[in-house]
Structures are given as C-alpha cells and as structure tokens.
Amino acid sequence: xxxxxxxxxxxxxxxxxxxxxxxxxxxxxxxxxxxxxxxxxxxxxxxxxxxxxxxxxxxxxxxxxxxxxxxxxxxxxxxxxxxxxxxxxxxxxxxxxxxxxxxxxx
Amino acid sequence: xxxxxxxxxxxxxxxxxxxxxxxxxxxxxxxxxxxxxxxxxxxxxxxxxxxxxxxxxxxxxxxxxxxxxxxxxxxxxxxxxxxxxxxxxxxxxxxxxxxxxxxxxxxxxxxxxxxxxxxxxxxxxxxxxxxxxxxxxxxxxxxxxxxxxxxxxxxxxxxxxxxxxxxxxxxxxxxxxxxxxxxxxxxxxxxxxxxxxxxxxxxxxxxxxxxxxxxxxxxxxxxxxxxxxxxxxxxxxxxxxxxxxxxxxxxxxxxxxxxxxxxxxxxxxxxxxxxxxxxxxxxxxxxxxxxxxxxxxxxxxxxxxxxxxxxxxxxxxxxxxxxxxxxxxxxxxxxxxxxxxxxxxxxxxxxxxxxxxxxxxxxxxxxxxxxxxxxxxxxxxxxxxxxxxxxxxxxxxxxxxxxxxxxxxxxxxxxxxxxxxxxxxxxxxxxxxxxxxxxx
Numbered sequence: 001x002x003x004x005x006x007x008x009x010x011x012x013x014x015x016x017x018x019x020x021x022x023x024x025x026x027x028x029x030x031x032x033x034x035x036x037x038x039x040x041x042x043x044x045x046x047x048x049x050x051x052x053x054x055x056x057x058x059x060x061x062x063x064x065x066x067x068x069x070x071x072x073x074x075x076x077x078x079x080x081x082x083x084x085x086x087x088x089x090x091x092x093x094x095x096x097x098x099x100x101x102x103x104x105x106x
Numbered sequence: 107x108x109x110x111x112x113x114x115x116x117x118x119x120x121x122x123x124x125x126x127x128x129x130x131x132x133x134x135x136x137x138x139x140x141x142x143x144x145x146x147x148x149x150x151x152x153x154x155x156x157x158x159x160x161x162x163x164x165x166x167x168x169x170x171x172x173x174x175x176x177x178x179x180x181x182x183x184x185x186x187x188x189x190x191x192x193x194x195x196x197x198x199x200x201x202x203x204x205x206x207x208x209x210x211x212x213x214x215x216x217x218x219x220x221x222x223x224x225x226x227x228x229x230x231x232x233x234x235x236x237x238x239x240x241x242x243x244x245x246x247x248x249x250x251x252x253x254x255x256x257x258x259x260x261x262x263x264x265x266x267x268x269x270x271x272x273x274x275x276x277x278x279x280x281x282x283x284x285x286x287x288x289x290x291x292x293x294x295x296x297x298x299x300x301x302x303x304x305x306x307x308x309x310x311x312x313x314x315x316x317x318x319x320x321x322x323x324x325x326x327x328x329x330x331x332x333x334x335x336x337x338x339x340x341x342x343x344x345x346x347x348x349x350x351x352x353x354x355x356x357x358x359x360x361x362x363x364x365x366x367x368x369x370x371x372x373x374x375x376x377x378x379x380x381x382x383x384x385x386x387x388x389x390x391x392x393x394x395x396x397x398x399x400x401x402x403x404x405x406x407x408x409x410x411x412x413x414x415x416x417x418x419x420x421x422x423x424x425x426x427x428x429x430x431x432x433x434x435x436x437x438x439x440x441x442x443x444x445x446x447x448x449x450x451x452x453x454x455x456x457x458x459x460x461x462x463x464x465x466x467x468x469x470x471x472x473x474x475x476x477x478x479x480x481x482x483x484x485x486x487x488x489x490x491x492x493x494x495x496x497x498x499x500x501x502x503x504x505x506x507x508x509x510x511x512x513x514x515x516x517x518x519x520x521x522x523x524x525x526x527x528x529x530x531x532x533x534x535x536x537x538x539x540x541x542x543x544x545x546x
Contacts, residue, residue, distance in 0.1 A: 026173065032133075032181040039427055041156045041174075043163070045454035045463055046427075047508070067461070067504060074508025106449060 002095035006033045006051075009103040018091040024099065025049040025087035035101030042087035044068060048105040049086040050075040054098035058082050061089055061097075077102035111219040117188070118142020119440065120214055120224035122195050122374070124154040127403025127429035128230030129176050132187045134437035145222065146182075147190040147214075152254050153179070154189070158426060160257040161281040162456055166288065167261075171254065193220065198227065198378050200396075210398025226440060229375060229386060229394070229401040230433070233368035233424065238273060242335025247346035248362045251282055263361060267291055271349045271359035275302040275326065277455045279365035280315065284458040286363075287324050294357050295319075296330035296349065298366075305367070306453070308468060310476050310487045311499040318460055327351075335362055368424060370405045383407055385422040390446050392436035400436040403429040411447035412467050412496065413517055414539075421469060425453045450514040452507075459483075463504065465511035466497030477506065479528035488525050488532075494539065495520045509533040 002020060004027055007013040018027040028036040028049075037048035044067055053061065061084070064072075068088050072079045086099065119135065121128045124146050132146050148154060155174040163169045182189055193216045200212040214222040235250040242248070249260050268291065272283045275297030287293045301312035302319075320326055331352035338347035348356040370385040381387040381395035385407035392400045392408070410419040411431075423432075431449055438445040453464040471489040478485050484503040488510065489496050495514070500507035509532035513520055520535050 022173075030175065030178045030181070032177060032185070037430075039430060040454055041158055041426075043158065043454065043456055045456070045461065046452075047504075067502075070504040071508070073505060074512065 002091050002093065003097075004028070004091065004095070005098045006035065007098065007100045008035050009101065018095070020091055020093055020095075022091050023087050024051065024089040024091065024097065025085075027091060028086065033101075035105070036086060037105040038087060039106075040087075044071060044085065044087065047071045047075045047085060050077065050079075050102055050105060051084055051086045051099040052080060052102070053082045053084050053089075054100075055082055057097055064088060075102070076104050076106055111221060113221045114145075114223065115143075116223040116225065117145040118224075119144045119226045119228060120222055121146045121228040121230055122214065123230030123232055123403075123405075124148025124150070124189065124191075125230050125232045125403060125429065126156065126426055127232070127433045128228070129154045130430045130433035131228055131230060131400075131402055131436055132185075133177075134434045135440060136185045136187070138437050138441045138443075140437070140441050141186075142225070144187045145190060145224070146187055147193050147195070147222065149192070149194045150253060150255065151192045153191070155254055156426075157252075157254075160254065161251055161278050162285055164254075164257055165261060165282065165285045174254070190222075193218075193222075195222075195374060198374055200378065208396065208398070210396070227399045228436060228440070229399060229405060230403050230429075231371040231374060231405050233370045233404045235364070236367045236369050238364045238366055240332060240334060242337060242346065245335055245337055245346040245362075246344050247360060248335060248364065250364050251278055252368070260361075260363065264289065264291075267361040269358040270294070270361040270363065271296060271357055272363045272365060273332070273349075274365040274367070275299070275328075276305065276365060276367065277303060279363070280319065280457050281455060282363055282365060283319070283324055284322075287322065288458060291361075292325075292358075294325040294327065294349075294359070296332055296357075297326065297328050298330060300329055302326070302328075307464070307499050308471070308474055308487055308489065310474060311462075311485075311501070314485050314501060315457070315460070315462075319457070322458060325357075335359075368404065370407075370422065372405065375399075375401065375405075383420075387420075390435075391439045391444055392432055393439055400439055402432045402436045406432060408432070408447075410467065410469060411451065412469075413514070414494065415467075415469070419469065421467065423451060425451065427452050450511050452511060459502075461502050461504075463500045463507040464497065465500070465507055466495075466514050468497045471496060473522065475522045475525045477503075477526055477528045477532075482528075484528065488520065488522070490522055493519075493522070495522075495525075506532050509536065512536075 001017045040046040235252040336348040372382045375386040386401035407422045455462045475488045485501040486506040498510035
C-alpha cells in the first residue's frame with residue numbers, strides 16, 4: 001500500500017497508508033493529520049494545503065500547473081523550491097512520499 | 107398510546123448540525139483542550155461531508171461520495187466525538203434552576219422522541235434552499251441542490267435530460283449550469299434580477315461572467331419573468347416539460363434546477379427565545395442572546411468581521427471559510443476564551459474554466475477598479491470604501507487574490523491609482539493603511 005509520511009514543523013512524523021487516486025491532501029485531512037487545512041476541499045482555491053516535499057522525491061512527481069504555481073506565491077509560510085500544494089499530488093501505486101507541513105497554513 | 111422514548115446519556119456539548127461549521131467546531135474544540143464528550147448530530151443519513159463539490163466535481167462524476175467525507179470514522183472515535191446521523195431535532199428544553207437562572211444546559215428532543223441531554227449547546231444548523239412559489243413547482247423534475255441527496259437525485263435524472271433550465275443566476279445556479287452544459291445539456295439560466303450573482307459581486311464581475319457563459323453557449327435570460335412550469339403530456343404527464351415566460355414563450359426543460367438562495371434554519375433558535383434577525387444573532391464571540399448557546403456558520407448573523415468595519419454593522423455569511431473561522435471562535439468561547447474573528451473572509455466559485463476567488467467583503471463599497479488582461483484570461487475587480495481597499499473579485503488571477511487577501515489581513519491598502527494596470531503586480535503596490543495617494 002502506498003505510504004505518505006507527514007512530518008510537522010516540530011519534527012514529529014505520522015505515517016499514513018494511502019489509497020491510490022486520493023490526493024496527499026485528502027489522505028491527510030481524512031486521518032486528521034495536523035498542519036494541512038485544505039479549506040477549499042481540493043479545488044485549488046485556498047493554498048492551505050501547502051507542503052514541502054523531500055528534495056530527492058520531488059522529481060518523481062508530475063509537474064505543477066500554472067495555477068498551482070501562482071497559488072504557491074500566496075501561502076502563509078513562504079514557498080521554497082520544494083513547495084507543492086498537496087491537493088494536487090495524487091497518490092500512485094507504490095508511492096512512498098515524505099512531506100513536511102509548514103508551521104502555519106492560515 | 108405512548109411513544110417509547112429513549113434518553114441518551116448527557117453529553118458535554120451537543121452540536122446540532124453535522125455541517126462544515128459543526129464539524130469544524132468539534133475538531134477545534136479538541137484542539138483547544140475541551141475534554142468533555144461531544145455529540146455531533148446531523149439530520150441527514152450521511153456521514154458528515156463537504157458540500158461545495160455537489161454542484162461541480164460530484165455532479166460531473168469527477169469525485170465520488172467517499173471523497174466528500176470530512177474525516178474517517180477512526181478519527182471521530184479516537185477524539186471522543188460521537189456522530190449521530192438521521193436525527194432531526196424538533197425542540198430544545200432549557201434547564202432552569204429554582205432561582206430562575208439558566209446555565210445553558212438542557213435537552214434536545216428529536217422527531218422520533220429521542221432525548222439528547224446536554225450541558226452546552228451549539229447550533230450549526232445552516233440554511234435550506236429557498237423554495238420557489240410558482241404554478242407547476244411541484245412537478246416531477248423540479249429539483250433543488252443543497253444536500254448530497256439532492257445531488258444524487260439530480261444525477262439519477264440526468265440520463266433523460268436534454269434541456270435543462272436553471273432558475274437563479276447565483277453561484278450555485280451558475281456552477282450547476284456549467285456542469286450541466288459541460289455534460290452536453292442545453293442549458294438556459296433564468297435570472298430574475300438585472301445581472302448575474304447580484305448579491306455577491308459588483309456589476310463589472312457580473313458582466314464578465316455573463317459574456318463568458320453566453321460565449322460558451324449557455325442561454326442566459328436576465329430580468330426573466332416566469333409564469334409557470336409546464337407539465338408534459340402523455341407519458342410525461344406529471345413531469346416538467348418546460349418553463350413558460352411572461353411573453354408566452356416556453357423554454358423546453360425536462361429538468362428545472364432551482365437555485366434562488368437559502369433561508370437560515372432559525373426555527374430552533376426562535377423556539378428557544380433567542381434573538382433572530384436574518385439568522386441567529388450572535389456577538390463577536392459567536393454567542394447567542396442567551397449568553398450560553400453558540401451559533402456558527404451560515405445560520406449566524408454576526409458583526410461584520412472585516413477590520414475597520416463600522417460598529418454595529420452586521421452580516422450573515424454563507425461560505426466554507428466563514429464556517430471554519432466562525433467555528434474556531436465558538437470553540438474558544440466554549441472553553442472560556444474570548445477571541446475575535448481571525449483572517450479575511452474569502453469565497454470561491456469554479457464555473458467551467460473560470461476560477462473566481464473573492465477576498466474580503468464588498469459591504470459599503472463606493473468605488474471599484476477593474477484589472478483586466480484578456481490575453482492571459484485574467485480579470486479582477488478591486489472594491490474600495492473611502493479609499494481603502496476592502497475586497498476583490500479575481501477570476502483566474504490567484505496572485506491578485508492573494509495580494510488583496512494578504513494586504514487586508516495586515517491592515518494594509520492597495521491605492522486605486524495604479525491598480526488598474528495588469529502589468530503591475532498588486533503586491534508591489536501595497537502600502538500601510540491610511541497612506542493617502544499623492545496625485546501627480
């Protein structure tokens with residue numbers, strides 16, 4: 001089963017078994033992972049599901065749309081090179097992804 | 107004959123309404139250290155779910171019901187939050203001590219007689235779709251879109267539908283119209299008013315949406331005066347077949363979707379004797395007029411939370427963002443803290459290829475600035491009140507949205523002078539509040 005590892009700003013990690021096809025955001029929210037708010041439910045409107053993807057895993061992910069790119073300029077904690085909106089990352093077969101959540105989303 | 111009644115164990119907090127606001131209240135309470143038992147009680151037979159996709163991705167079969175569920179059952183179990191589905195509360199009995207005082211405790215009585223005793227009560231009862239009164243409104247095929255059941259019913263009917271009429275050119279109506287149009291239906295929107303989304307956006311934005319939707323082939327009638335829904339004949343007796351207008355013309359429709367706004371569910375509050383005026387009247391801390399009951403989300407009429415808003419100005423907001431932020435305030439109130447609304451209200455509406463994001467509240471605006479870049483398909487309108495930006499409608503322009511939202515959040519301004527030029531990023535124009543523009 002695909003696994004997503006969510007590490008919060010303080011360094012503690014929660015590992016969640018994820019369903020293929022769900023987003024990394026949905027997986028977090030449904031299981032109550034703190035640090036991901038996702039007000040808009042994944043419709044790419046709010047930029048409150050910001051995560052930092054582990055650098056060496058970034059390339060495995062499909063690239064981001066222009067809309068996601070622009071939305072990332074409005075996140076509460078400033079974007080970095082490894083920033084993504086987790087609603088736009090779909091869980092795939094065999095995925096083993098490490099993300100860190102920012103200190104604050106709103 | 108006596109109806110057997112069931113008396114549940116007393117709960118620390120009874121939240122009526124397993125809505126966005128109700129769910130957030132339960133979650134936020136656990137985050138603020140509230141350790142009493144919480145009962146989250148909903149009228150529908152579904153686990154608590156998110157509504158926004160019902161008119162969009164869910165209707166278009168892009169997501170299924172499971173994607174709309176807020177939290178897994180394990181989450182609720184682990185956090186000591188008891189979910190009750192399919193329970194409709196009919197009345198509240200407040201406890202009164204011998205000296206006449208009330209401490210906020212009482213019993214909620216459900217339609218089936220079940221009694222839910224509580225120490226504190228939260229009303230997150232939301233709003234219901236406003237019903238249209240017109241000849242033929244009861245015909246089969248005339249539907250509304252508020253709940254998951256509404257959406258499931260609508261989806262089940264679509265196979266037989268070639269022509270659809272959407273009554274109401276607001277957010278729900280236009281989102282659904284775009285969904286139906288995208289599924290190959292002939293769609294006509296009947297808007298009673300002179301422009302689209304008249305209640306939520308200004309004239310420039312209304313016009314932009316009008317042109318865009320007409321351009322994609324949706325027939326939009328402004329100032330539409332309908333006289334009746336026409337019944338089918340023969341095999342289609344009892345079912346809607348069209349919509350008749352004042353001039354006698356009939357627009358074919360095997361489906362009529364009515365989206366003319368909502369009515370706040372204030373009946374329980376009225377029965378409790380709480381102050382009600384276009385929603386349940388609450389103070390800055392989401393507390394109702396009895397001083398103990400909290401009311402959150404769509405149903406609450408609250409002081410305008412925008413920084414700098416005139417004292418005494420009140421508003422009732424229908425949005426996900428408000429449900430969340432308002433619930434957080436209520437969670438603080440229930441744990442003895444007095445916090446005020448944080449953040450800037452924002453709204454979104456996705457209509458086909460148009461992604462509208464609204465930051466702030468336009469209440470009381472006196473001027474606007476339009477930013478338009480047709481080559482990039484971006485369009486924004488900034489709203490001003492006494493020279494201070496108070497809101498913006500942004501279509502496919504997230505940078506504008508973020509710039510205005512952040513400026514409002516920091517109490518800053520984006521002076522109107524240079525804001526119209528889409529080549530200049532709004533972010534670069536931000537100044538501290540009350541800095542006046544100097545004219546050249």
